[in-house]
Amino acid sequence: MINFSFRRALVSARFAAFLILLCSVPLLQGCSSLNFIKRKVTVPPLLAPLVEADTAQLINEINRVASVKSLRGKVDIQFLDTSFAKCGVAEKYRTADGTVIVERPGRVNLRIQVPFAGTDVAQMASDGERFQVAVLQGDTKYRRFVRGTNSSVYPKLETGGGGEADCGGGGEKKTLRHVAQHADIWHGFGDAETISHKHAVLDEWCAKAGRDSGEIERSSGIPGDADIAERASELYAVGTRLFTLGVGGPGYDLAPIRDLVAWRDDVNAKT
Numbered sequence: 001m002i003n004f005s006f007r008r009a010l011v012s013a014r015f016a017a018f019l020i021l022l023c024s025v026p027l028l029q030g031c032s033s034l035n036f037i038k039r040k041v042t043v044p045p046l047l048a049p050l051v052e053a054d055t056a057q058l059i060n061e062i063n064r065v066a067s068v069k070s071l072r073g074k075v076d077i078q079f080l081d082t083s084f085a086k087c088g089v090a091e092k093y094r095t096a097d098g099t100v101i102v103e104r105p106g107r108v109n110l111r112i113q114v115p116f117a118g119t120d121v122a123q124m125a126s127d128g129e130r131f132q133v134a135v136l137q138g139d140t141k142y143r144r145f146v147r148g149t150n151s152s153v154y155p156k157l158e159t160g161g162g163g164e165a166d167c168g169g170g171g172e173k174k175t176l177r178h179v180a181q182h183a184d185i186w187h188g189f190g191d192a193e194t195i196s197h198k199h200a201v202l203d204e205w206c207a208k209a210g211r212d213s214g215e216i217e218r219s220s221g222i223p224g225d226a227d228i229a230e231r232a233s234e235l236y237a238v239g240t241r242l243f244t245l246g247v248g249g250p251g252y253d254l255a256p257i258r259d260l261v262a263w264r265d266d267v268n269a270k271t
Helices: 004-029 053-068 175-182 192-209 228-237 253-269
Strands: 072-079 095-103 106-111 120-124 130-135 144-149 185-188 218-224 240-245
Touching: 144 185, 144 192, 175 192, 185 192, 185 240, 192 218, 192 228, 218 228, 228 240, 240 253
Parallel strands: 185 218, 218 240
Antiparallel strands: 072 095, 095 106, 106 120, 120 130, 130 144
């Protein structure tokens, strides 16, 4: 009985103290020393102008957005770690400007450009099934055009027992061997004599791989300051069938493109 009475008294005392504290809280709210708010939270205002739209207006706005065929945006690209790169222009282009274009139904285009100058370093595109990559800057051996499919498995290039990877687009020991095994197109750089030699090496690798060399389309670039018809004819004679031609801005001179198209039409008319 003694213990029971003591516990009831203790509970009653605690309950009374709680009521006193509860009643005193409103009186103490004005005291700055008991103000527990550390900082004010601001909510960004809604964008103006505000319009009370009915159902028809909302549907029209949704249809307008749904009719957009493409979106274009600018991005800043920074390569935080290039220690994995065995070759290329990793140190020269640590930062770059980028332009992303998203097109319906599912195509993405990315252009990587030199900051301020606007010169393209690389261009990439994909439609979800196939992709194309063009490296346009750096030493000649680093420039290349690659086309493939997302469903394919591309083995990593071996470095030959710990040596440097053969990164040149025309490397005869590794790159052209992998081209013969996996690629649908090969893009080379150089004059007609150089391209002809690379084609011969590629044909040899195709023979060793048991593949028809005619399955691989041959591509090459033409300098914009060259005699377009003369250079194209030389490359065409050694087997090149896909030609690329770079045009720089901001003052775009499209005359070389017109010359190349005119040469193409003349060749097609004769064949």
